[in-house]
Amino acid sequence: MPSLPSILQGDIRAIARAATLIENGDESLLPELTTHAGRALTIGITGPPGAGKSTLCDQLIRALRAEGKKVAVIAVDPTSPFTGGALLGDRIRMQLHHADPGVFIRSMATRGHTGGLARTTKNLVTLFDAAGYDAVIIETVGVGQSEIDVARVAKVTVVVLTPGSGDDVQSIKAGIMEIAQVFAINKADLPGAAMLAKHLHSESPEIEVVQVVAQEGKGISELLAAIRRRA
Ligand SMILES: Nc1nc2c(ncn2[C@@H]2O[C@H](COP(=O)(O)OP(=O)(O)OP(=O)(O)O)[C@@H](O)[C@H]2O)c(=O)[nH]1
Ligand SMILES: [Mg+2]
Known part of the structure; x- marks a missing residue:
């Protein structure tokens, strides 16, 4: 059992061991961790x-690190036929941050967490928050109810959409559209981004709409500002 003081001091090995316990359903550390949590931007x-x-x-990790913030990431591994191929790329990209002690990345398989994934994610967020991470990012694929539940664990949920996905917007509306505090229209280098932004803004004026080109790092500071307005 990792000691509470070592977790609170940000000891990476202690945090990793605690994360494993939490993923295995052990909640014995949670009451104490909870008393030390509540500061992180989720x-x-x-x-x-x-x-x-x-x-x-x-x-977002880069932008937060440039401000000197510590960042934890929970990547919910979708184990779906859609995204299986993308995981390798994700790992390679994420590995760039593995050399950075200010970034802690945890991939979590959805398998074996039926019904409990949101709870496990919430507990991991509490762990990273208590351990002194300034921001905790939870990445999920928004296609199923469990992913929606997971997204709800965060204070601010960013729904990423792309131009030319009008049909997708309609089809996913019932699911993930109403959990958004912020819409990030990514691939704004492609045609149709401004129109999609206008459409979303007129339909949901209470939700922040930000156009970004993630591939080029454009619009990221605006996105972070929108996230902070909703936190
Ligand atoms: N044109 C353009 N392409 C982008 C942009 N951002 C990402 N892409 C590309 O879109 C593809 C998917 O990007 P990912 O970041 O893997 O997308 P994802 O949503 O994490 O994908 P899954 O995990 O498979 O659901 C990659 O080929 C990226 O290079 C952008 O701003 N503009
Ligand atoms: Mg991905």
């Missing part, structure tokens, strides 16, 4: 497969 990133969630996540 950000959910969700959206359809291929929208650019991982690229965006990578850019």
